Amino acid sequence: MVKIIEKPLSVNPLKKGSIMGAITAFLGMHKVMPLVHGAQGCMAFTKNFLTQHYREVTPMQSTAVFDIATIIGDDSNLHEGIANVIEKQKPDFIGLVTTGMTEVRGDDIKGSLIRFREKYPQYDSTPVVPVACPDFKGDAETGYGAACAATLSLLIEPAVRTDYRTRKMVNILAGMHLTAGDIDWLKRSFEAFGLDVIVYPDLSASMGGQVNHFYGLPEEGTSIDTIRKMAHADFSIVVGGCMEASADILLERCTVPYKKFDTLTGLEATDELVSWLMDYTGKQAPSWMRIQRQRAVDALLDAHFSFSGKSFSIAGEPDLLYGLGKYLTKEMGIRLETAVTTARHGAFENLPAENIIMGDLEDLEEYSKASDFIIANSNAIPMCHRAHKPIYRVGYPVKDYLGHFHRTFIGYYGAMMLAFDIGNICMTLDIERSGH
């Protein structure tokens, strides 16, 4: 049963606006400019937020909807914004993200884009992907999924494949909860089974720090050509519920079948993926992967002494929450007191939690009194200080910890590292409580 705590406001929100998710998705694509259609604060807050989270340059722009005339609703700011971005930055395409304000105003974005094309035919070669992101609806994962689906639906076309391939090609539709460490593990694993992969979107590139020069547009993520090639893939793997809409588009329009994984965190989930890879390719798992599994098994055994009798509470967007919640409860055997989340998609309702709450970090604080530790983003730090509880940082934002985005939470390696990290928190508590 999902609870909603009756209160009139949100105190210490867990939820981020959907524009934040949509922009994040675009940062994983090559040479795209996310353009936020709204007052400049929507973009400025989000830029600040993501810059501190990734510790990277995060290109994005705003149409800076400003004076009263624009509030009433003509599209000059939108047109000028798109034209300026194309002129100055020369992006491969633009991700046009609307905001609560432009959605309330009822902007007809599609109509406005048609008028833009009539007015500026010289910019015809730059696609503009509109994504509706009213911040009074949905959360960051919703916006992320919407941006990915909107991009696919504008860019891909059903076409007969003309190239000859000796290897099979698989799309990995990567959910917002995945880190650069996770994406690296996925690429390496799929390639080890002789598959070519397209990761979409690929945040491990610019946001993973692999671009060592200054960039005005995100680089080395999924490019427009690669996105178009996704139509010709043999299969799609969905990681996280928020990417299912993208998989559906590829299935319906290009007949690319897909398999959905709600999570790849934990031994069981990884086994399921590897079994699928073995079935699909007819190949055996590589030796490095077997070794990683053996180490994960050993880590769980070593750490299990401290797991027992512990309890935790967790807050996060649904996909993030589900994977960690499932691994810690069903495989580590730690009791889950409260899970707080922000939207209703994915499989989180199946978690064996005493409370599942659609809410904020105040609810987490209120309903985690019996928990030994907290799993949440860095906004929960003041709350953990007040309650004298250790925090394990996950999700967005993580502002006070270097290298968070390179931690691995999925696959056998992620299972091992999580067993160690959570085990260390529990073991430290044991040592403290034994009076040392």
Next chain:
Amino acid sequence: MRLAIQQLTEEPGCDHNQKKTAEQKKEACKKPTPGATAGGCAFDGAQIVLLPVADAAHIIHGPITCCGQSYNNRGTRTHVGNLHQYGMTTDMSELDIVFGGEKKLKESVRYVAGKFKPKAVFIYSTCVTAMTGEDIHTVAKEMTEELGLQVIPVDSPGFSGSKNLGNKFAGHALFNHVIGSKEPENVPMFPINLIGEYNIAGELFQVEPLFEELGISLFSKMTGNATYDELCYAHRSKLSVVICSRALISLARQLDEKYGIPYFEGSFYGMGETKRTLMTIADMMGSDLLKRKVEELTTRKEKETMEQLAPYLPIMKGKKVLVYTGGVKSWSILKQLEELGMEVIKSSTRKSTEEDIARILEYFEGNEDGLMPKGDGKTLLKYMKEYDADLFLAGGRNMYNAMKGQVPFVDVNQERHFAFAGYEGSLVLAQKICGTLTSPVFSIVKKPAPWEVSFG
């Protein structure tokens, strides 16, 4: 609302506006260019000014983005409470927008008043709630009566303008609803208002001891480390010192007009500016004793600081700096860097007034090459290279631009963790500058990778 915005953009105390024609004055301060803009909105600006008041609650009336992406992220430090760390928002849903959110806002005020027992509640309007015509003024009035707790409406829809305008909105709310609403029990000898000092990273804590030693009372601090009550008492001060904020000049002018409190602009960046600011206070207080004490204190502090700076000065001597920061800071930091023996090759003039620019030009001895109107990361890195600069000094938004360019960098913006004010601050700044200048990281990262080395 419209009227209020017009009034605020027609600020006579702002020399930006003195030169404008009547027609130009009706236009708000410079408009951002769609698709080529940086910086926050009016709501952001209003929060910068008011959020440091940590014994008051701050409820943002709007959908999630305004609060969800911004809270728990201000560099302000305080000893008076912890409500500045809390994000509180009505988190408007689609239904709230259709049926109106005033009832929800009232219930939110009741909830917050009951649970957190704040000294006051600030309620902020945002783009969406301003567009749908939510009447936060009536809500504030009714809730003030119902709860016997001051509820202050802050008109701050982001679309109305830039961060600077938002600062003014906040000043407007303070002047109309807060200042003069309570009377202090006693007024000390030399009471002053400190306007536009937000105690970023504890900068106020660096200068507070100086005031204590001089016997000058920081009677009403707006708003770093301020209690709500002291804001109410601002009308009893003898003098307003406006620190690094052209936007709040309007508040100082209003205090002058209504209560006869004179004002001037000061700064605590650098030893010279700190002395000038303290001396001006003593001068305007008309106390010779105070003047002598300032002379004595600053001479002693300068000597002490120079001794402490001794190991750092040779490292900084003659090093070339590119400065990219806004407003008043752009010239006061130049002076601070000059004191440390560094040479500024270019400084930004964005958000600077004519007067600020004149002061920057003075530094560059009239050479306009030193002025840099606006620059994106790429342009700034180009200047670094072109002028063979050693250090880049700018706000946090440029930090990772600098790291992509692999150049030494010091953050001087509001999310930083280090304070650079007064005498102590000059030492901290010197330490941070030397730390980045002498880091071995920059030479090691410039080494070519093994596969980039050509043989033969």
